[in-house]
Amino acid sequence: MRIEYKPAIRPTQPTPICSTVAYALSFLFPHRDPCFSQLHSSAPNPNFHSKSMEEYPDELRTPPIALSCLVGCAEVHGLITAHLHSQQPPINTIALPDFSKISLIPPKKPPRETSEPVAGIFRRDWLSKHRTRIPAVVAALFSSHDVSGDPAQWLQVKLRINHFSYILLMATIRGRNIKLVVVVVTLSGHKDYTSEDRMVALRKRAEVDSKNLIIFVPDDELELRQSLNRLWTAVADLANVYYRDEGRKIKVRLEKRSFSSMELNVRYCFKVAVYAEFRRDWLEALKLYEDAYHALREMVGMSTKTPPIQRIVEIKTIAEQLHFKLSTLLLHSGKVVEAITWFRQHTANYRSLMGSPEVIFLHWEWLSRQYLVFAQLLETSSADVQHVPSMVSVAAEKPTEWEFHSAYYYQLAASYLKEKNVSLEFALSMSEDVGPIDGSAESVVASAYLGQFARLFEHGDTCIMQSLTDDEYVRYALAEGKRFQDSFEIIALLKRSCEAYSNLKAERTAAYCGLQMAKEYFAVSDFGNAKQTFDNVASLYRREGWLLSLWEVLGYLRECSRGISSAKDFIEYSLEMAALPVTSDAFEPSSKDCGPAGPATLSQRGKIHEEAFEVARGESELNLKEQNTELKVNSDYPLYLEIDLVSPLRVVLLALVAFHQPVVKPGAPSLITISLRSQLPTNVEIDQLEVQFNQSECNFIIGNGKKPHIAAISNIQPGRRVETAPSLVLATNKWLRLTYEINSDHSGKLECIYVIARIGPHFTICCRAESPASMNDLPLWKFENLVETIPTKDPGLAFSGQKAIQVEEPDPQVDLILGSSGPALVGESFILPVTISSKGHAVYSGELKINLVDTRGGGLLSPREEEPFSADNLHVELVDISCHVPEDQSEAPSDKIQKIQPSFGLISVPSLDVGESWSGQLKIKWNRPKPIMLYVSLGYYHQSGEPSLQKVHVHKSLQIEGKTAVTISHRYLLPFRQDPLLLSKIKSVSDPDQMPSLALNDLTMLIVSAKNCSEVPLRLLSVSIEREEDNDACAILPQHEEFRESVVHVPGEEFKKVFTVIPKLNCTRLKIGTVCLRWQRDSRVEEQFDFCDSAYQVTKHRLPDVNIELPPLVVSLECPPHATLGNPFRYSVKIHNQTEFLQEIKFSVADSQSFVLSGPHNDTIFVLPRSTHVLSFMLVPLGLGSLQLPRVTVTSVRYSAGLHTSPASSIVFVYPSKPHFEASDMKETRTNSVVAE
């Protein structure tokens, strides 16, 4: 629920106010049990304030609301009250059921005589009286029945009600000048009762204006609303008039200065301001409150008959109230800067007005309350108002950042409350007789005037107020003060402030609040809370290096640890204090007031140091006087401090460890330097040092040579290395350097982890080792001008030394040989021999790891495959690892590890003695050509049966190319001198993707050629064409040919094989099959690995699909294979028509100089369906050698296609005379139809 309490700058504009405004502020400050604060509660409540704003009376905290009164007709009161209250501005109502109750309104007092002295400034109940008991307007409600009858008999009508009450009513309201509204309540059905003349008569009788006479109709919705609105307007107007008149009346007195005393001046100003507030004239209210405030200010120092102490108390109480009003008005109108400036002025005015020294605590309490209340006001208004500091005000007077935040005021409230506490204690100690106050304190009560107290005497039924003397008052105040304990309030205020500052990211101010809070906890011996809070504060001071503040906090922490009897904390804090860089030099004469630890000086540090070590050695037990607890360090309670890299105790002991080399061979000695430094003010003698490594067998102990007996005390494990140093004394800021040899047999990292110092039998400091190279500065000492020393003698080591050393592996004495035999061929299982031969080490538990890695880093899978892992996708895979198992070593196969994955293999190597060797083969298969990198590594132990030993590793790698061995190509050839007319060839334009076409039932040659692309000779074993569909669509011969004597295929050579294809089925897409060529590497390899004899690889080449069609015409040329000079021979052209149509063929023959030709030269002929026409020529050769036959051009008219014989097919060789051929040669030529190009 939020309120707006805005003074209206333009009075015509209604100011929005929430309907429940009267109570809104009290919601903001929920009531708590007032008794609660008086109790000495064990836990402080953060929302706990003794004298906060909520203790102000309601009427002061809330803006005044006009008050009206309803008399008579009690049945409609509820309606009217609710309506008036819900309007803007709202009006409160007192509801009186009948006229006899009118006496509840207090009658006007007789005017005060001017001679009478003024007893006080404000009456305590004046404001509440006007807020709750004196209405501005009385609404007299009559039922319409009451006004019925003849208007002339009005008097009788009135008599019927109760004449006496009426007179009383009129007297009351006239006396107080209260305004009257007459309301006639009538039902909608009885309108005739409220006729014009009756109303006029009634108005006259009651002396009201016509607008103030309202006819109220409760049973009609519309009329009800109208009448309610009219009533509200009338009441609000009249209330305004009333308050204005009242205010004006007093204002006149002010203007005439017709008052006898300053008290009245203040009082009048206040009253006018309150009336202005009733009228919502905020500006006037503000002005008059200011006048009142200033008038009050003038009263300070004026002597009166009131005793001076009480006088000041009264003035301050009034000032507080006036200031509260002013601040509220300013803040709620958004004038935050003005409010703050005003508050500053207010506190400045009264801060010096301390009053009598006996009751100076009252002054501090009052001041604290000013801050607290202002903080609360600021907090509640800041929700509404976005305060932006205005730039217009003078820079010097501009409020600073924190003054806009409640945290600032809470903090000061706490600090004044603290002040109050101190002075109260002082005052109490000065007047020890305050305890038993003869019962008179109980009878002191607040008197009728604000800020005054009086003694109450009871005489039977009547009470008499008697004013107090100052002495009595002081005793009363002290007695009251003693009843409260302020520590928890101080803590609560500080906690609030601390949280608020933390939210503002003002951590230092928050820490300061925390410090005050912790001190308060400490004061009430709540050591747990105090320690926690101090710890938080200390961490900030540590971080920022505020030594004096840290010294103070640590001093408190030391006392807290003592309070909770924690020896460990006590010693930690003591040592930290002792090692603080406090060097009381000439510049700053050290302050005495530095907390419980005394002044921050070097000698004090020494004292603290000694005290800590006495406790740590168990030589002294600190007994606390009050509590029967003690700080003990003995065998039951040993003390163990751990110092890590962030510990504040690094200044106490810093351990740097540096190896002199970065790497070392196993078993070889290496030097290590341990450097210790302390900033403690006096020397510390260490009894024993232990250095711990991650390899525990390297740990060693350094004993103090001067105290040999001590070493026997601590339990040294048997076999542990013990060194003795001549002395182990740490002087302030001097390095204690110890250098030792260290030997590790284990390869890997050897790191120093802890350096443990033992002092006395039960005190251990475990210090985490640091490297000099990465050492951070000491947190607090880095700001000091200190002689810089290096931790090691060798300055290089000081900058680069590391606390860890790398122990290498022993050198391998085993050869790992990868036999390489050139590039691998795709398809074959490439055999790679691996040999392990021992040269100096025996091999135990050897393991051979094989890794295949793509040299281009792309992985062995082909990039397109996202499919599940399968062998088909692998370009290269490791297929097998085989080895020769020696016959005599019948090892159980169980302990033989063998693990093979496509790119990874692991195999165990049998134990080998020195000089022995072992070999095996890796079988790697390439599915696609790809270069790979093969990594082989051997790990082994060179001694058997010692698992603690480190394995020795040998690594080898080899790059292997994978290449395609054979590429196969093919082409089709038609039979010699025979050309079918294939229509598809004519129609389509030359297209590279076009399927080859073959003639149906015609013989076609298929030439398959295989080229050796590799760099090794290959041996071809067989070639075959595997049919895909087992049908008779075409006949291929030969199907399969095994070479009786395998063909050796040298690199670059091309091997050709001819097949005949006769398509038997007319179809557009005939699958021919796949050429399979079986081959293997040539014998050279074979000699080494005899088992590879049977292994062969198959290269496949799928023949593309072909289109089969029936050629309509087939033209074939016929002539003898050779001719003899001068001998005529027949040359014929056969045209075979395979169609059912008559074909018209044109032909022409070109003459040739080499031949004499007889026969038709050119003509058009018709070839009958399914018949053959033969053009026959006789030729006589005239020349010798290869001669071009006369060119015959045949053209089919129907298909517009011509036959142009190729020059190669129309050549004949002419011998000079008839040659003689051997019969066998002839045969050979015919069977081997190899066509050499």
Added chain:
Amino acid sequence: MIVCIAVVGHQNNPLYIQSFTEADDALKLHHIVHCSLDVVDERVNNPKKSGPTLNETFLGLLYPTENYKVYGYLTNTKVKFILVTTDLDVRDADVRNFFRRFHAAYVDAVSNPFHVPGKKITSKVFAERVSAIVKSFGLSSAV
């Protein structure tokens, strides 16, 4: 009267802090100086609020405690100077003038080749010069 003057380094650590009071309140002044660093941070981080003081080394009044006024100054190397005075009526010009002279003294002190930047200022010459400046505070303008 100036009661305390401080030089505060980059990590908000005191490089030089000197109080000039008879009373034994060094610790209190330390706290005042330390808390005022929050205001410096606030002003430096939200320059828009401080408006005209943007790009100016003099930060103005940091906060008024009841008995003291705290002024701040930020050098171009982000070293902070904090001044605590008991004079409640101080002229801005005086404070500016003081900081200007103090800054000059600081520059001379850290220009010493034997001074390590970031460490406390222990120069006696600096201390003497500072106390001379402090003594003449408020007088210089009258002269």
